[in-house]
Amino acid sequence: GQNIDQPTEMTATEGAIVQINCTYQTSGFNGLFWYQQHAGEAPTFLSYNVLDGLEEKGRFSSFLSRSKGYSYLLLKELQMKDSASYLCAVRPISGGYNKLIFGAGTRLAVHP
Amino acid sequence: DTGVSQDPRHKITKRGQNVTFRCDPISEHNRLYWYRQTLGQGPEFLTYFQNEAQLEKSRLLSDRFSAERPKGSFSTLEIQRTEQGDSAMYLCASSPRKTGDHNEQFFGPGTRLTVL
Numbered sequence: 260g261q262n263i264d265q266p267t268e269m270t271a272t273e274g275a276i277v278q279i280n281c282t283y284q285t286s287g288f289n290g291l292f293w294y295q296q297h298a299g300e301a302p303t304f305l306s307y308n309v310l311d312g313l314e315e316k317g318r319f320s321s322f323l324s325r326s327k328g329y330s331y332l333l334l335k336e337l338q339m340k341d342s343a344s345y346l347c348a349v350r351p352i353s354g355g356y357n358k359l360i361f362g363a364g365t366r367l368a369v370h371p
Numbered sequence: 372d373t374g375v376s377q378d379p380r381h382k383i384t385k386r387g388q389n390v391t392f393r394c395d396p397i398s399e400h401n402r403l404y405w406y407r408q409t410l411g412q413g414p415e416f417l418t419y420f421q422n423e424a425q426l427e428k429s430r431l432l433s434d435r436f437s438a439e440r441p442k443g444s445f446s447t448l449e450i451q452r453t454e455q456g457d458s459a460m461y462l463c464a465s466s467p468r469k470t471g472d473h474n475e476q477f478f479g480p481g482t483r484l485t486v487l
Contacts, residue, residue: 301480302462346413346414357426358429363413364413
């Protein structure tokens with residue numbers, strides 16, 4: 260089966276750093292994605308990890324440990340516009356690249 | 372091409388009615404996906420097309436749901452005899468043909484269905 264866990268809500272201050280954790284259990288693993296979703300809008304791609312380690316992209320970084328079934332998304336220099344839901348998604352190995360299994364999302368509120 | 376488009380953006384219907392949604396993927400994306408998202412949850416996979424072939428269907432897709440992609444371009448998702456539990460955001464996504472292990476999915480704005 261598949262199970263993805265991430266905190267429901269987080270709050271942070273503008274200019275600060277926040278880390279959003281994601282743990283997963285899947286029957287096979289072929290990559291982990293982070294998406295950002297503002298209220299009422301479509302998810303937009305942030306990052307992708309398939310090998311262990313850190314991927315950095317501007318103010319956003321994502322880390323993966325396959326042996327621990329663990330990832331985190333790190334957001335630096337927080338801005339008010341970063342208030343959104345952050346979705347962790349795993350691509351299972353079965354069936355090729357056919358789907359993503361999403362967590363419930365972490366709702367991040369950035370305040371002044 | 373500005374991205375994945377979906378029509379309509381909102382649909383309100385009465386229980387028992389049939390509804391049909393349309394998705395236009397990014398040009399030349401041969402892979403197309405439908406997901407359903409309810410409030411406070413992440414998207415749940417419904418079905419996947421590669422070109423015109425429907426290659427995978429979730430158990431969530433009951434026999435009241437049918438999806439097509441007749442010419443390998445746009446896709447439709449039909450729900451027959453709608454139920455209040457069908458109320459959700461229906462998201463379409465597409466990804467390109469390129470091989471490799473990234474294959475990011477690009478999402479459309481969704482169709483919000485409300486069943487009264």
